[in-house]
Amino acid sequence: MTKNKIRTEKYIKINEDKFYTVSIGEGEPIVFLHGGPGSEHRFFLPHVLPLANEFKLVFYDQRGCGKSHSFSDNYSMEDEVNMLESIHKRLGYEKISLFGESWGSMLALLYATTYPNRVNRILLTAAIGVTKEGFETFGVELEKKLSLDDKRKLLEFEEKLKVNEASLDDIFTILDPYYVFSSETLSRKDKTTFNQQSNEIIGKDITNNYDLTKKVDRLSQIPIQVAQGSHDMITPALVKELLIKKIPHARLVEIDQCGHWTVVECPEKMNEIAYNFFMG
Template sequence: MTNQQKDLVNFHTVNCQGLHTNIIGEGEVIVFLHGGPGSEHRFFLPHVLPLSQRFKLVFYDQRGCGKSETLKNTQYSMKDEVEALELLRKELDVEKINLFGESWGSMLALLYATSYPERVNRIFLTAVIGVTAEGFTTFSEELEKRLSEEDKIKLSILEEKYKRGDTTIEEILGVLDRYYVYSEESLKRKKKTTINTTVNDAIGKDIMENYDLTMKLDKISNIPILIAQGSHDILTPNLVKGLLLEHIPHAVLIEVEECGHWTVVEKPIEINKIAIDFFDTSL
Protein backbone atom coordinates (compact mmCIF):
# COMPACT_ATOMS: atom_id res chain seq x y z
CA MET A 1 0.00 0.00 0.00
CA THR A 2 1.39 3.41 -1.01
CA ASN A 3 1.54 6.37 1.39
CA GLN A 4 -1.22 8.06 -0.60
CA GLN A 5 -3.45 4.99 -0.27
CA LYS A 6 -2.75 4.90 3.48
CA ASP A 7 -3.74 8.56 3.73
CA LEU A 8 -7.04 7.83 1.98
CA VAL A 9 -7.73 4.98 4.39
CA ASN A 10 -7.10 7.34 7.31
CA PHE A 11 -9.92 9.70 6.33
CA HIS A 12 -12.61 10.36 8.93
CA THR A 13 -15.86 10.55 6.97
CA VAL A 14 -18.84 12.35 8.50
CA ASN A 15 -22.15 13.85 7.43
CA CYS A 16 -22.36 17.48 8.53
CA GLN A 17 -25.79 19.01 7.98
CA GLY A 18 -26.25 16.88 4.86
CA LEU A 19 -22.75 17.67 3.57
CA HIS A 20 -20.56 14.67 2.82
CA THR A 21 -17.30 15.52 4.58
CA ASN A 22 -13.87 13.88 4.74
CA ILE A 23 -11.35 14.94 7.40
CA ILE A 24 -7.70 13.97 7.72
CA GLY A 25 -4.78 15.22 9.80
CA GLU A 26 -4.40 17.31 12.92
CA GLY A 27 -3.66 20.98 13.51
CA GLU A 28 -5.08 24.20 12.14
CA VAL A 29 -8.14 23.63 9.98
CA ILE A 30 -8.01 24.16 6.22
CA VAL A 31 -11.37 23.82 4.46
CA PHE A 32 -11.17 23.00 0.74
CA LEU A 33 -13.73 24.52 -1.63
CA HIS A 34 -14.05 22.68 -4.93
CA GLY A 35 -14.90 24.14 -8.29
CA GLY A 36 -17.62 23.59 -10.84
CA PRO A 37 -20.02 24.80 -9.69
CA GLY A 38 -21.37 21.30 -9.19
CA SER A 39 -18.16 19.27 -8.99
CA GLU A 40 -16.92 17.45 -5.85
CA HIS A 41 -14.09 17.38 -3.32
CA ARG A 42 -12.33 14.38 -4.90
CA PHE A 43 -10.80 16.81 -7.39
CA PHE A 44 -8.24 17.68 -4.70
CA LEU A 45 -7.28 14.05 -4.04
CA PRO A 46 -4.74 12.71 -3.56
CA HIS A 47 -2.76 15.77 -4.66
CA VAL A 48 -2.97 17.89 -1.49
CA LEU A 49 -2.79 15.07 1.06
CA PRO A 50 0.84 15.86 2.04
CA LEU A 51 -0.61 18.94 3.78
CA SER A 52 -2.24 16.60 6.32
CA GLN A 53 1.20 16.17 7.91
CA ARG A 54 0.83 19.71 9.30
CA PHE A 55 -2.85 20.63 9.17
CA LYS A 56 -6.35 19.25 9.62
CA LEU A 57 -7.73 19.05 6.09
CA VAL A 58 -11.49 19.27 5.68
CA PHE A 59 -12.95 18.29 2.32
CA TYR A 60 -16.66 18.42 1.59
CA ASP A 61 -19.05 18.16 -1.34
CA GLN A 62 -21.12 21.29 -1.70
CA ARG A 63 -24.93 21.14 -1.68
CA GLY A 64 -26.20 18.70 -4.31
CA CYS A 65 -22.66 17.71 -5.27
CA GLY A 66 -20.87 14.38 -5.01
CA LYS A 67 -22.32 12.45 -2.06
CA SER A 68 -23.95 15.44 -0.35
CA GLU A 69 -27.73 15.69 -0.10
CA THR A 70 -29.58 17.33 -2.98
CA LEU A 71 -32.12 20.09 -2.44
CA LYS A 72 -35.69 19.04 -3.22
CA ASN A 73 -36.51 22.46 -4.67
CA THR A 74 -33.21 22.59 -6.65
CA GLN A 75 -32.92 26.26 -5.71
CA TYR A 76 -29.14 26.24 -5.38
CA SER A 77 -27.57 29.64 -4.80
CA MET A 78 -24.38 31.37 -3.73
CA LYS A 79 -26.00 32.42 -0.46
CA ASP A 80 -26.98 28.84 0.34
CA GLU A 81 -23.40 27.71 -0.27
CA VAL A 82 -22.08 30.41 2.06
CA GLU A 83 -24.52 29.38 4.79
CA ALA A 84 -23.69 25.69 4.28
CA LEU A 85 -20.01 26.50 4.83
CA GLU A 86 -20.86 28.43 7.99
CA LEU A 87 -22.86 25.43 9.25
CA LEU A 88 -19.85 23.24 8.56
CA ARG A 89 -17.60 25.60 10.53
CA LYS A 90 -19.96 25.36 13.50
CA GLU A 91 -20.03 21.57 13.24
CA LEU A 92 -16.22 21.55 13.27
CA ASP A 93 -16.41 23.65 16.46
CA VAL A 94 -13.63 26.04 15.45
CA GLU A 95 -13.66 29.81 15.80
CA LYS A 96 -11.74 30.51 12.60
CA ILE A 97 -10.99 28.52 9.46
CA ASN A 98 -8.42 28.75 6.71
CA LEU A 99 -9.87 28.52 3.21
CA PHE A 100 -8.40 26.85 0.12
CA GLY A 101 -10.58 27.73 -2.86
CA GLU A 102 -10.16 26.48 -6.42
CA SER A 103 -11.89 28.05 -9.47
CA TRP A 104 -15.58 28.53 -8.46
CA GLY A 105 -14.31 27.62 -4.98
CA SER A 106 -12.18 30.77 -5.04
CA MET A 107 -15.35 32.80 -5.54
CA LEU A 108 -17.07 30.92 -2.72
CA ALA A 109 -14.11 31.62 -0.44
CA LEU A 110 -14.42 35.36 -1.09
CA LEU A 111 -18.21 35.23 -0.71
CA TYR A 112 -17.88 33.52 2.66
CA ALA A 113 -15.08 35.81 3.85
CA THR A 114 -17.03 38.97 3.01
CA SER A 115 -20.06 37.51 4.82
CA TYR A 116 -18.19 36.17 7.88
CA PRO A 117 -14.82 37.97 7.97
CA GLU A 118 -14.43 37.31 11.70
CA ARG A 119 -14.49 33.55 11.00
CA VAL A 120 -11.63 33.50 8.47
CA ASN A 121 -7.95 33.26 9.28
CA ARG A 122 -6.24 33.04 5.87
CA ILE A 123 -7.38 32.56 2.27
CA PHE A 124 -5.47 30.60 -0.37
CA LEU A 125 -6.91 30.89 -3.87
CA THR A 126 -5.95 29.10 -7.07
CA ALA A 127 -7.41 29.13 -10.59
CA VAL A 128 -9.14 32.34 -9.52
CA ILE A 129 -12.02 33.91 -11.42
CA GLY A 130 -12.38 37.39 -9.91
CA VAL A 131 -14.59 39.52 -7.67
CA THR A 132 -17.43 40.22 -10.14
CA ALA A 133 -19.35 38.33 -12.82
CA GLU A 134 -16.95 39.85 -15.36
CA GLY A 135 -14.42 37.17 -14.46
CA PHE A 136 -16.99 34.43 -15.07
CA THR A 137 -17.81 35.90 -18.49
CA THR A 138 -14.17 36.49 -19.39
CA PHE A 139 -13.35 32.88 -18.50
CA SER A 140 -15.94 31.62 -21.02
CA GLU A 141 -14.71 34.04 -23.67
CA GLU A 142 -11.05 33.06 -23.20
CA LEU A 143 -11.91 29.35 -23.29
CA GLU A 144 -13.86 29.89 -26.51
CA LYS A 145 -10.80 31.56 -28.08
CA ARG A 146 -8.67 28.51 -27.33
CA LEU A 147 -11.02 25.93 -28.81
CA SER A 148 -10.03 24.52 -32.17
CA GLU A 149 -12.59 24.76 -34.97
CA GLU A 150 -12.88 20.98 -34.92
CA ASP A 151 -13.68 20.94 -31.21
CA LYS A 152 -16.18 23.77 -31.58
CA ILE A 153 -18.07 21.63 -34.08
CA LYS A 154 -17.81 18.57 -31.81
CA LEU A 155 -19.13 20.52 -28.83
CA SER A 156 -22.01 21.97 -30.83
CA ILE A 157 -23.10 18.47 -31.88
CA LEU A 158 -22.64 17.06 -28.37
CA GLU A 159 -24.60 19.89 -26.75
CA GLU A 160 -27.56 19.22 -29.06
CA LYS A 161 -27.35 15.50 -28.30
CA TYR A 162 -27.16 16.29 -24.57
CA LYS A 163 -30.36 18.34 -24.76
CA ARG A 164 -32.08 15.29 -26.29
CA GLY A 165 -30.62 12.99 -23.66
CA ASP A 166 -28.50 11.16 -26.21
CA THR A 167 -25.13 11.78 -24.56
CA THR A 168 -23.62 12.57 -21.16
CA ILE A 169 -21.97 15.62 -19.65
CA GLU A 170 -18.82 13.48 -19.29
CA GLU A 171 -18.53 13.23 -23.07
CA ILE A 172 -18.72 17.00 -23.37
CA LEU A 173 -16.12 17.47 -20.64
CA GLY A 174 -13.93 14.92 -22.41
CA VAL A 175 -13.54 17.42 -25.24
CA LEU A 176 -12.96 20.39 -22.92
CA ASP A 177 -10.61 18.86 -20.33
CA ARG A 178 -7.38 19.27 -22.28
CA TYR A 179 -7.97 23.03 -22.51
CA TYR A 180 -7.77 23.25 -18.72
CA VAL A 181 -4.19 22.00 -18.51
CA TYR A 182 -0.78 23.00 -19.81
CA SER A 183 0.25 19.40 -20.45
CA GLU A 184 -2.29 16.77 -21.49
CA GLU A 185 -0.10 14.19 -19.73
CA SER A 186 -1.32 15.61 -16.41
CA LEU A 187 -4.91 14.54 -17.21
CA LYS A 188 -3.84 11.00 -16.31
CA ARG A 189 -3.46 12.19 -12.71
CA LYS A 190 -6.92 13.76 -12.46
CA LYS A 191 -9.41 11.68 -10.51
CA LYS A 192 -12.65 11.03 -12.33
CA THR A 193 -15.27 13.22 -10.69
CA THR A 194 -18.98 13.85 -11.16
CA ILE A 195 -20.70 17.12 -11.91
CA ASN A 196 -24.28 18.03 -11.05
CA THR A 197 -25.50 20.08 -14.02
CA THR A 198 -28.54 21.33 -12.09
CA VAL A 199 -26.22 22.88 -9.49
CA ASN A 200 -23.95 24.19 -12.24
CA ASP A 201 -26.81 25.87 -14.08
CA ALA A 202 -28.46 27.34 -10.97
CA ILE A 203 -25.32 28.81 -9.43
CA GLY A 204 -23.99 29.87 -12.83
CA LYS A 205 -27.17 31.91 -13.35
CA ASP A 206 -26.87 33.35 -9.83
CA ILE A 207 -23.27 34.37 -10.50
CA MET A 208 -24.16 36.15 -13.73
CA GLU A 209 -27.01 38.04 -12.06
CA ASN A 210 -25.66 38.74 -8.58
CA TYR A 211 -21.93 38.14 -8.13
CA ASP A 212 -20.31 41.48 -7.31
CA LEU A 213 -18.16 41.85 -4.19
CA THR A 214 -16.65 45.25 -4.94
CA MET A 215 -18.62 47.06 -2.24
CA LYS A 216 -17.80 44.43 0.43
CA LEU A 217 -14.07 43.97 -0.01
CA ASP A 218 -13.17 46.38 2.78
CA LYS A 219 -14.40 43.67 5.18
CA ILE A 220 -11.50 41.40 4.22
CA SER A 221 -8.74 44.01 4.09
CA ASN A 222 -7.06 42.48 7.15
CA ILE A 223 -7.23 38.85 6.00
CA PRO A 224 -4.04 37.54 4.33
CA ILE A 225 -4.83 36.37 0.79
CA LEU A 226 -2.50 34.43 -1.51
CA ILE A 227 -3.21 33.54 -5.14
CA ALA A 228 -1.41 30.78 -7.06
CA GLN A 229 -2.33 31.11 -10.73
CA GLY A 230 -1.07 28.93 -13.57
CA SER A 231 1.00 30.78 -16.16
CA HIS A 232 -1.23 29.31 -18.87
CA ASP A 233 -4.53 29.35 -17.00
CA ILE A 234 -7.58 30.26 -19.08
CA LEU A 235 -7.51 33.43 -16.96
CA THR A 236 -3.81 34.27 -17.12
CA PRO A 237 -2.01 36.01 -14.25
CA ASN A 238 -2.11 39.19 -16.32
CA LEU A 239 -5.90 39.01 -16.60
CA VAL A 240 -6.17 38.25 -12.87
CA LYS A 241 -4.49 41.57 -12.10
CA GLY A 242 -7.48 43.40 -13.51
CA LEU A 243 -10.16 40.97 -12.38
CA LEU A 244 -8.98 40.66 -8.78
CA LEU A 245 -5.76 42.36 -7.72
CA GLU A 246 -6.94 45.86 -8.61
CA HIS A 247 -9.83 45.29 -6.20
CA ILE A 248 -7.85 43.47 -3.48
CA PRO A 249 -4.44 45.20 -3.56
CA HIS A 250 -3.11 43.42 -0.46
CA ALA A 251 -3.52 40.00 -2.11
CA VAL A 252 -0.25 38.40 -3.24
CA LEU A 253 -0.06 36.71 -6.65
CA ILE A 254 2.34 33.84 -7.40
CA GLU A 255 2.62 32.60 -10.99
CA VAL A 256 2.94 28.82 -11.30
CA GLU A 257 5.05 28.15 -14.38
CA GLU A 258 4.02 25.74 -17.15
CA CYS A 259 0.62 25.22 -15.60
CA GLY A 260 -2.98 25.62 -16.68
CA HIS A 261 -6.24 26.00 -14.74
CA TRP A 262 -5.97 22.78 -12.73
CA THR A 263 -2.93 23.79 -10.68
CA VAL A 264 -3.59 21.21 -7.96
CA VAL A 265 -3.47 18.38 -10.51
CA GLU A 266 -0.63 19.69 -12.67
CA LYS A 267 1.73 21.10 -10.06
CA PRO A 268 0.87 19.51 -6.69
CA ILE A 269 4.41 19.73 -5.28
CA GLU A 270 4.62 23.46 -6.00
CA ILE A 271 1.08 24.15 -4.79
CA ASN A 272 1.63 22.24 -1.54
CA LYS A 273 4.88 24.10 -0.84
CA ILE A 274 3.22 27.46 -1.47
CA ALA A 275 0.30 26.46 0.77
CA ILE A 276 2.56 25.28 3.61
CA ASP A 277 4.60 28.48 3.50
CA PHE A 278 1.38 30.50 3.59
CA PHE A 279 -0.66 28.63 6.20
CA ASP A 280 2.11 27.62 8.60
CA THR A 281 2.69 30.86 10.50
CA SER A 282 5.33 29.18 12.69
CA LEU A 283 7.79 28.93 9.78
Protein backbone atom coordinates in the same frame (compact mmCIF):
# COMPACT_ATOMS: atom_id res chain seq x y z
CA MET B 1 2.24 9.78 2.58
CA THR B 2 0.88 11.58 5.61
CA LYS B 3 2.29 11.02 9.09
CA ASN B 4 -1.21 10.96 10.54
CA LYS B 5 -3.79 8.93 8.66
CA ILE B 6 -6.75 9.85 10.87
CA ARG B 7 -9.67 10.11 8.46
CA THR B 8 -13.27 10.88 9.35
CA GLU B 9 -16.22 10.72 6.97
CA LYS B 10 -19.69 11.85 7.93
CA TYR B 11 -22.86 13.53 6.74
CA ILE B 12 -24.05 16.85 8.08
CA LYS B 13 -27.82 17.24 7.87
CA ILE B 14 -29.33 20.69 7.44
CA ASN B 15 -33.09 20.71 7.07
CA GLU B 16 -33.81 18.13 4.34
CA ASP B 17 -30.34 18.23 2.82
CA LYS B 18 -27.36 16.00 3.65
CA PHE B 19 -23.80 17.14 3.03
CA TYR B 20 -20.90 14.72 2.77
CA THR B 21 -17.72 15.74 4.63
CA VAL B 22 -14.25 14.23 4.97
CA SER B 23 -11.49 15.31 7.34
CA ILE B 24 -7.90 14.03 7.20
CA GLY B 25 -5.08 14.71 9.66
CA GLU B 26 -4.87 16.93 12.71
CA GLY B 27 -3.89 20.51 13.38
CA GLU B 28 -5.22 23.89 12.30
CA PRO B 29 -8.12 23.38 9.87
CA ILE B 30 -8.03 24.14 6.16
CA VAL B 31 -11.41 23.86 4.43
CA PHE B 32 -11.22 23.05 0.72
CA LEU B 33 -13.79 24.56 -1.64
CA HIS B 34 -14.15 22.73 -4.93
CA GLY B 35 -14.92 24.30 -8.26
CA GLY B 36 -17.49 23.83 -10.98
CA PRO B 37 -19.96 24.88 -9.86
CA GLY B 38 -21.00 21.23 -9.76
CA SER B 39 -17.73 19.37 -9.17
CA GLU B 40 -16.83 17.56 -5.93
CA HIS B 41 -14.21 17.31 -3.18
CA ARG B 42 -12.31 14.43 -4.84
CA PHE B 43 -10.84 16.93 -7.32
CA PHE B 44 -8.30 17.77 -4.59
CA LEU B 45 -7.37 14.16 -3.86
CA PRO B 46 -4.86 12.68 -3.53
CA HIS B 47 -2.88 15.74 -4.62
CA VAL B 48 -3.06 17.82 -1.40
CA LEU B 49 -2.68 14.96 1.08
CA PRO B 50 0.92 15.89 2.05
CA LEU B 51 -0.58 18.94 3.77
CA ALA B 52 -2.21 16.57 6.29
CA ASN B 53 1.22 16.17 7.88
CA GLU B 54 0.72 19.57 9.51
CA PHE B 55 -2.95 20.53 9.12
CA LYS B 56 -6.45 19.16 9.43
CA LEU B 57 -7.78 18.99 5.87
CA VAL B 58 -11.55 19.37 5.63
CA PHE B 59 -13.34 18.51 2.39
CA TYR B 60 -17.02 18.55 1.54
CA ASP B 61 -19.29 18.21 -1.46
CA GLN B 62 -21.38 21.28 -2.10
CA ARG B 63 -25.15 21.17 -2.45
CA GLY B 64 -26.24 18.43 -4.86
CA CYS B 65 -22.62 17.59 -5.73
CA GLY B 66 -20.68 14.37 -5.24
CA LYS B 67 -22.19 12.44 -2.33
CA SER B 68 -24.19 15.40 -0.99
CA HIS B 69 -27.95 15.39 -1.48
CA SER B 70 -30.30 18.29 -2.03
CA PHE B 71 -34.08 18.14 -2.17
CA SER B 72 -34.40 21.59 -3.69
CA ASP B 73 -33.56 23.09 -7.07
CA ASN B 74 -33.96 26.58 -5.64
CA TYR B 75 -30.66 27.55 -4.02
CA SER B 76 -28.04 30.24 -4.36
CA MET B 77 -24.53 31.44 -3.58
CA GLU B 78 -25.91 32.63 -0.25
CA ASP B 79 -27.03 29.09 0.54
CA GLU B 80 -23.50 27.85 -0.17
CA VAL B 81 -22.09 30.49 2.20
CA ASN B 82 -24.56 29.39 4.88
CA MET B 83 -23.55 25.76 4.33
CA LEU B 84 -19.88 26.62 4.81
CA GLU B 85 -20.76 28.46 8.01
CA SER B 86 -22.60 25.37 9.26
CA ILE B 87 -19.49 23.27 8.62
CA HIS B 88 -17.41 25.87 10.46
CA LYS B 89 -19.69 25.66 13.49
CA ARG B 90 -19.50 21.85 13.51
CA LEU B 91 -15.71 21.98 13.44
CA GLY B 92 -15.72 24.01 16.63
CA TYR B 93 -12.77 26.23 15.76
CA GLU B 94 -12.78 29.98 16.27
CA LYS B 95 -11.29 30.51 12.79
CA ILE B 96 -10.71 28.43 9.68
CA SER B 97 -8.42 28.84 6.69
CA LEU B 98 -9.84 28.44 3.19
CA PHE B 99 -8.39 26.85 0.05
CA GLY B 100 -10.65 27.80 -2.86
CA GLU B 101 -10.25 26.53 -6.43
CA SER B 102 -11.98 28.17 -9.45
CA TRP B 103 -15.64 28.70 -8.41
CA GLY B 104 -14.40 27.73 -4.94
CA SER B 105 -12.21 30.85 -5.00
CA MET B 106 -15.37 32.92 -5.43
CA LEU B 107 -17.10 31.04 -2.62
CA ALA B 108 -14.10 31.68 -0.35
CA LEU B 109 -14.36 35.41 -0.97
CA LEU B 110 -18.14 35.37 -0.54
CA TYR B 111 -17.77 33.64 2.83
CA ALA B 112 -14.92 35.85 4.01
CA THR B 113 -16.75 39.08 3.15
CA THR B 114 -19.78 37.74 5.05
CA TYR B 115 -17.88 36.39 8.06
CA PRO B 116 -14.48 38.12 8.08
CA ASN B 117 -13.87 37.37 11.75
CA ARG B 118 -14.22 33.62 11.10
CA VAL B 119 -11.37 33.40 8.58
CA ASN B 120 -7.69 32.99 9.33
CA ARG B 121 -6.11 32.84 5.84
CA ILE B 122 -7.29 32.40 2.24
CA LEU B 123 -5.46 30.61 -0.56
CA LEU B 124 -7.04 31.01 -3.99
CA THR B 125 -6.03 29.11 -7.11
CA ALA B 126 -7.49 29.14 -10.60
CA ALA B 127 -8.99 32.39 -9.30
CA ILE B 128 -11.82 34.13 -11.15
CA GLY B 129 -12.21 37.59 -9.62
CA VAL B 130 -14.51 39.67 -7.44
CA THR B 131 -17.32 40.33 -9.96
CA LYS B 132 -19.18 38.45 -12.66
CA GLU B 133 -16.73 39.93 -15.19
CA GLY B 134 -14.20 37.26 -14.31
CA PHE B 135 -16.79 34.48 -14.68
CA GLU B 136 -17.80 35.78 -18.09
CA THR B 137 -14.18 36.37 -19.12
CA PHE B 138 -13.39 32.75 -18.32
CA GLY B 139 -15.99 31.60 -20.83
CA VAL B 140 -14.76 34.02 -23.48
CA GLU B 141 -11.12 32.95 -23.05
CA LEU B 142 -12.03 29.26 -23.16
CA GLU B 143 -13.96 29.88 -26.38
CA LYS B 144 -10.88 31.52 -27.89
CA LYS B 145 -8.76 28.46 -27.13
CA LEU B 146 -11.15 25.94 -28.70
CA SER B 147 -10.25 24.66 -32.14
CA LEU B 148 -12.87 24.89 -34.88
CA ASP B 149 -13.17 21.11 -34.94
CA ASP B 150 -13.73 20.93 -31.17
CA LYS B 151 -16.33 23.71 -31.36
CA ARG B 152 -18.19 21.67 -33.98
CA LYS B 153 -18.00 18.50 -31.85
CA LEU B 154 -19.24 20.36 -28.79
CA LEU B 155 -22.27 21.66 -30.64
CA GLU B 156 -23.06 18.14 -31.82
CA PHE B 157 -22.73 16.64 -28.34
CA GLU B 158 -24.77 19.43 -26.76
CA GLU B 159 -27.63 18.68 -29.15
CA LYS B 160 -27.34 14.94 -28.51
CA LEU B 161 -27.25 15.58 -24.76
CA LYS B 162 -30.71 17.11 -24.96
CA VAL B 163 -32.12 13.81 -26.25
CA ASN B 164 -29.91 11.56 -24.09
CA GLU B 165 -27.77 10.43 -27.01
CA ALA B 166 -24.60 11.80 -25.42
CA SER B 167 -23.25 12.32 -21.90
CA LEU B 168 -21.35 14.98 -20.00
CA ASP B 169 -18.32 12.69 -20.27
CA ASP B 170 -18.39 13.18 -24.03
CA ILE B 171 -18.25 16.94 -23.54
CA PHE B 172 -15.53 16.76 -20.89
CA THR B 173 -13.41 14.59 -23.19
CA ILE B 174 -13.24 17.60 -25.51
CA LEU B 175 -12.93 20.32 -22.87
CA ASP B 176 -10.55 18.79 -20.30
CA PRO B 177 -7.35 19.20 -22.38
CA TYR B 178 -7.97 22.96 -22.45
CA TYR B 179 -7.83 23.10 -18.65
CA VAL B 180 -4.22 22.00 -18.45
CA PHE B 181 -0.92 23.12 -19.94
CA SER B 182 0.07 19.56 -20.86
CA SER B 183 -2.62 17.00 -21.76
CA GLU B 184 -0.33 14.27 -20.36
CA THR B 185 -1.13 15.51 -16.86
CA LEU B 186 -4.82 14.62 -17.30
CA SER B 187 -3.89 11.08 -16.26
CA ARG B 188 -3.35 12.45 -12.74
CA LYS B 189 -6.97 13.54 -12.40
CA ASP B 190 -9.24 10.95 -10.85
CA LYS B 191 -12.64 10.54 -12.46
CA THR B 192 -15.12 12.73 -10.58
CA THR B 193 -18.84 13.38 -10.85
CA PHE B 194 -20.37 16.63 -12.10
CA ASN B 195 -23.82 18.05 -11.39
CA GLN B 196 -24.96 20.07 -14.39
CA GLN B 197 -28.02 21.37 -12.54
CA SER B 198 -25.85 22.86 -9.77
CA ASN B 199 -23.62 24.37 -12.43
CA GLU B 200 -26.55 26.08 -14.12
CA ILE B 201 -28.25 27.26 -10.91
CA ILE B 202 -25.14 28.76 -9.32
CA GLY B 203 -23.87 29.97 -12.69
CA LYS B 204 -27.05 31.97 -13.19
CA ASP B 205 -26.78 33.44 -9.69
CA ILE B 206 -23.17 34.44 -10.36
CA THR B 207 -24.17 36.19 -13.58
CA ASN B 208 -27.01 38.03 -11.88
CA ASN B 209 -25.58 38.80 -8.45
CA TYR B 210 -21.84 38.21 -7.96
CA ASP B 211 -20.22 41.54 -7.13
CA LEU B 212 -18.01 41.98 -4.07
CA THR B 213 -16.68 45.40 -5.06
CA LYS B 214 -18.31 47.20 -2.14
CA LYS B 215 -17.36 44.49 0.37
CA VAL B 216 -13.67 43.88 -0.30
CA ASP B 217 -12.67 46.24 2.52
CA ARG B 218 -13.90 43.51 4.89
CA LEU B 219 -10.97 41.37 3.72
CA SER B 220 -8.29 43.89 4.72
CA GLN B 221 -7.17 41.98 7.84
CA ILE B 222 -7.11 38.54 6.18
CA PRO B 223 -3.88 37.34 4.49
CA ILE B 224 -4.69 36.29 0.92
CA GLN B 225 -2.48 34.38 -1.52
CA VAL B 226 -3.39 33.77 -5.18
CA ALA B 227 -1.60 30.99 -7.09
CA GLN B 228 -2.42 31.17 -10.80
CA GLY B 229 -1.29 28.98 -13.68
CA SER B 230 0.60 30.79 -16.42
CA HIS B 231 -1.73 29.30 -19.04
CA ASP B 232 -5.02 29.50 -17.15
CA MET B 233 -8.02 30.90 -19.02
CA ILE B 234 -7.76 33.70 -16.46
CA THR B 235 -4.05 34.43 -16.83
CA PRO B 236 -2.01 36.04 -14.05
CA ALA B 237 -2.22 39.31 -16.01
CA LEU B 238 -6.02 39.08 -16.01
CA VAL B 239 -6.06 38.16 -12.31
CA LYS B 240 -4.24 41.40 -11.59
CA GLU B 241 -7.07 43.30 -13.27
CA LEU B 242 -9.98 41.20 -12.00
CA LEU B 243 -8.84 40.58 -8.41
CA ILE B 244 -5.53 42.07 -7.25
CA LYS B 245 -6.50 45.65 -8.13
CA LYS B 246 -9.62 45.22 -6.00
CA ILE B 247 -7.78 43.45 -3.15
CA PRO B 248 -4.34 45.08 -3.28
CA HIS B 249 -2.95 43.33 -0.21
CA ALA B 250 -3.45 39.92 -1.89
CA ARG B 251 -0.18 38.38 -3.09
CA LEU B 252 -0.02 36.78 -6.55
CA VAL B 253 2.35 34.00 -7.55
CA GLU B 254 2.49 32.61 -11.10
CA ILE B 255 2.91 28.87 -11.61
CA ASP B 256 4.87 28.40 -14.82
CA GLN B 257 3.77 25.91 -17.48
CA CYS B 258 0.47 25.26 -15.73
CA GLY B 259 -3.17 25.63 -16.73
CA HIS B 260 -6.40 26.03 -14.77
CA TRP B 261 -6.13 22.80 -12.79
CA THR B 262 -3.06 23.78 -10.75
CA VAL B 263 -3.73 21.23 -8.00
CA VAL B 264 -3.78 18.37 -10.51
CA GLU B 265 -1.06 19.59 -12.86
CA CYS B 266 1.48 21.03 -10.39
CA PRO B 267 0.69 19.40 -7.01
CA GLU B 268 4.21 19.66 -5.61
CA LYS B 269 4.35 23.39 -6.31
CA MET B 270 0.84 23.98 -4.98
CA ASN B 271 1.61 22.07 -1.78
CA GLU B 272 4.78 24.07 -1.30
CA ILE B 273 2.88 27.34 -1.76
CA ALA B 274 0.06 26.17 0.52
CA TYR B 275 2.39 24.92 3.26
CA ASN B 276 4.44 28.11 3.37
CA PHE B 277 1.34 30.31 3.29
CA PHE B 278 -0.73 28.48 5.90
CA MET B 279 2.23 28.08 8.24
CA GLY B 280 2.33 31.90 8.22
